[in-house]
Amino acid sequence: MPSAYLLVSHGSRDPRPEFAMEQLVRLLADSSANQQQCRDRFYRASTFSVSSIKPPLVDKACLELGSLSLAQQIKEFSDRALTQGYKKIQIVPVFLLPGTHVKEDIPAQVVIAQQTLGNEITINLRPHLGTHPGLVRLLAATMTHNDMASWILLSHGSRRPGAKDPVKAIAKQLNAIDAYWAVAPSLEARIQALVTAGHQQIGILPYFLFAGGITDAITQLVAQLQASFGAKLHLTEPIGASAKLAGLIWDLVEK
Known part of the structure; x- marks a missing residue:
């Protein structure tokens, strides 16, 4: 039926x-x-x-x-x-x-x-x-089309126990590191650590479905961080429809 x-x-x-x-x-x-x-x-x-x-x-x-x-x-x-x-x-x-x-x-x-x-x-x-594993493949395809030396998977974040675990798991599959908009470790902290370690080309994958107020704020922050650290930062689009x-x-x- x-x-x-x-x-x-x-x-x-x-x-x-x-x-x-x-x-x-x-x-x-x-x-x-x-x-x-x-x-x-x-x-x-x-x-x-x-x-x-x-x-x-x-x-x-x-x-x-x-x-x-x-x-x-x-x-x-x-x-x-x-x-x-x-x-x-x-x-x-x-x-x-x-x-x-x-x-x-x-x-x-x-x-x-x-x-x-x-x-x-x-x-x-x-x-x-x-829960669908195909989401990781969608993100991986974005990484393939943008040649960056290092990648950060940026999620909203939550203080709820275990909330970061799924993001960490996906980041691991993508050979990326996790960062969060609302909780630590922040995007700025992650970029600073990578730049200190010698990375000058850093891709940022926003783990958000659609564009909105938060992704607008992320775009502004990335521009500020690029000016501050002098590294090449590439922010991809949200997953999108x-x-x-x-x-x-x-x-x-x-x-």
């Missing part, structure tokens, strides 16, 4: 993440449609009927800063899905790290929505985006 898909992000007052989520919704719909075309070709070549295959229903919701709670947004999306004949909803948290929002807040809202809907429709909460990222999300919902 086909599913409808709801992508859940944090939410932002900056319009750019919202626009990027809209792009991601369209890209996921396109990716799903391509997968469906492959299934159609298989069914047409067999004795199975294709009448039960529906075009994908994909939309977005936000955990915070919306006019409705996430549970209410899920309810509204589920009602729309039901009118189109869907009986399952796949919810994907579009988050890079397993913080409180992923572990507690979103699951709690899903439970509330499921209780409200009863047995009319089944809501499946999928793993958050950051792309067909490749949509493919990773599709992979998560299809597992």
Whole structure:
């Protein structure tokens, strides 16, 4: 039975993440449609009927800063899905790290929505985006296209116990070092240590999904640090909405 898909992000007052989520919704719909075309070709070549295959229903919701709670947004999306004949909803948290929002807040809202809907429709909460190993490959491709001697993986950071562990693990896979915007070790401290060790070409990978206020501030800081240290600093773009990222999300919902 086909599913409808709801992508859940944090939410932002900056319009750019919202626009990027809209792009991601369209890209996921396109990716799903391509997968469906492959299934159609298989069914047409067999004795199975294709009448039960529906075009994908994909939309977005936000955990915070919306006019409705996430549970209410899920309810509204589920009602729309039901009118189109869907009986399952796949919810994907579009988050890079397993913080409180992923572990507690979103699951709690899903439970509330499921209780409200009863047995009319089944809501499946999928793993958050950051669990997909393909994210590391996306970052590695960025590094390949920018020839820097050293790399820093810059994340937001949290004081929550264990919050840095996933970032450290990804940095290790990329042969980079980790740094954080909100907690130590800071980007400035990491750059200073590398410059002191003789590194003059340093790449900085922002481990953020979309451009926003923080990435703007990072850009300004990198310009200041480059002037201060005299090293060549190259700041890449955030991960961004792309067909490749949509493919990773599709992979998560299809597992």
